Amino acid sequence: MVYFPKKITDIDQKVIILGESAQYDLCGACANQIERKRNPQGGWIYPTVTPDGERVNLLKILLSNDCIHNCYYCGNREGRKGDRVRFSPEELVRIFLNMKDRGLVKGLFLSSAVDRNPFQTMDDMIKVTELLRWKYHFRGYIHLKIFPESTDDYIETAIRLATRVSINIEAPGSDYLKSIAPQKNFNRIWNRFLYLKKLSQKGIRPRAGFTTQLVIGGGEEKDLDIMRTVSTLYHDFSMTRAYYSAFHPIIETPLAEKQPESTWREHRLYQADYLFRKYHFSLDELIFNQNGNLPLEIDPKTLWALNHPEVFPLEINTASYQELLRIPGIGPISAKRIIQFRQKAPFRDLSSLQNLGIRAQATAPYILLSGKQFRIPQQLSLFSEYIAG
Template identity: 40%
Template sequence: MAMDSDEKLRLLGGTEDLDEERRAYSPAHSPQMRQAPGAAGIYWAAARGRRVPLLRALRTNVCELDCRYCAINRHRDTRRASFRPEELARTFMQMHERGMVVGIFLSSGVAGGPDRTAEKLIETVELLRERYRYRGYVHLKVMPGQSPDYIRRAFELADRLSINLEAPTPDHLARIAPSKDFWRHLVAPMREVVRLQRLHPEKLRAGQITQMVVGAAGDSDRDILAATQWLYGELGMRRVYYSAYRPVCGEVLAPPASDLREHRLYQADWLMRFYGFRLEELPFGPGGSLPQDMDPKLAWALRHPELFPVEVNRAPREWLLRVPGIGPESAQRIVRRRREGAIRSLEELRGLGVVVRRALPFLLLDGRYLADRAAARALWARKHEEAPRQLSLPWEADPLAAAAAVVGLRAAS
């Protein structure tokens, strides 16, 4: 029996395909895109500090690729369905007119080759733009190996384009997606989008994004973040998303990656994008892993006690950004506030957005060291003749106490 549109939406709007905007986590570890309870295909997406409902759907879950991490690859024994472009456009507009969704994210399994697949997606959006006069948000997935002509057509219609890199290097990709060529199928389309953006900077207002599956191919955090640095620097990627690997359909490529590991990658990503950190500065441990017991900014600070404490009333913005508990906005507020005179109290720092409990062990205020606990731990360390770095061992019990001890030794000396 043929499926009706509602049944297709329940199937194609809920497929677990490890998409970047569905599983992404911000540095606060809050989902960027959550499915609305009981509503097929509707996801709440984070956008400029607010949450908006999007229709997220596959046009088809028929796929000729063999990506081993994906629930819809050609070898899976799963129920298959496809929307016709007119059917999908009409379904979206009905939901939009009822106020259920404000935008659409269209993806697809690859059926009939990348360009044939792209043609069906583009036809759907052309119907929305031309027949239904829809002018709202459209995110289109670019198919692996999609030709420049079809990329250009998608570029003209969409607000955002994405193609999933999935793995940080060609070798890693070959382990989990044997039919994809890293450079030809994935990077070449990304470069074409960049070329079009340079020619038409007024278009594609939400930019180009990508995703990597974390842990499926034996990749380290260093491997992933090296690729991230390249994607931001060389390809001008608007955002890189990370999705912790989960085995699907009984095929286990590697142990499942933890949500915490995914979260640490987002934190490190933000350090590179907004805090001025370089890849080589990140606090990788053995095997290229980020620390799991504390955030990477705190771990970096504990490795560099010689750089702290920082004087709040004199430090430049780039050094304030290195202090745990101070972010880009609070650092900028501190700089602006200092033009009016010196900051005198912890309450002022709190009012400027500083997370004082985290920042205290690393700050001086007019030459005064503010972390009383640090002084006590420093005396304890001197009594036992322990080196500052040894005091960072009990991180799991109390990372901030360890921070205060490490920095306190320097402040008290």
């Protein structure tokens, strides 16, 4: 029997359904599902940080959940049972402005399933943004998803209107993508990144950059393949952020019986990604196991340190900023605090580090304090198989 989904016309029901449907498209702090909260009309409000450092709440919602694609992992895939819902651009604008005027949100993350055809849907998403910018003079944060099928003029218009844009790559290569989304074309997606780069070279770029997202564990992709692809996007295309979404099965999809992916794997990928963006690590400095994945038992920065005993211990009172970043337990903020503090007085014991908010137990095996090393018993036996030599 062919299933004909019910068409929803009630606005409040639309908000609830399309807000729920948007939860798997990640953006900024939206990757932290714990922080999201329901708004009084239903759907979800997510916190994020603007390019100016302001923490704001976003209305995160789809324009439509009625998709023409058959992605095996997706709850909005064509033919799956469920209520098919879409907003008109005018409806969505009214909903957002109402929530903004009530102080519930300050920005918008707008995505969509590919409804009817990608050009019509992209046109409607652009229209939402045009109405907000031009008719209602909204100057706040807008994150706009771009479909890979979008033409050059749609992409350029989206960049000029939105604060940030995203093009989701979903998988790190053509074969991997075909195994989870057979109707999507990896080369077409990559060509859209190339066009973003071309526009950027002409000075046409979104103020807060562009992002992408990968589904983790839906196929047989390796972490090495993921990090190689992401590293290229960072270094050759000046991408702003990558987001990683651990696969979880959804009923009435081809992958409904597949085991969910470990959220620890997602966490390790975010840690490795952070090493690229904030610690200036290169791809060849990441250490993968024999299966091409990041070990789950230990974070990638500590694993690198254990495999480079020739670098440590480092003297806290003289190490450069870049050297401090290589020490487990020390990040960009704490490294700056260390440099500021030692200008007044040298570090002599672990308590002075702890007073700066630094995890002394993680840091102690890798540092000297005024020439002295402090040893804290640690359970390193779990990691011995990963130590070189």
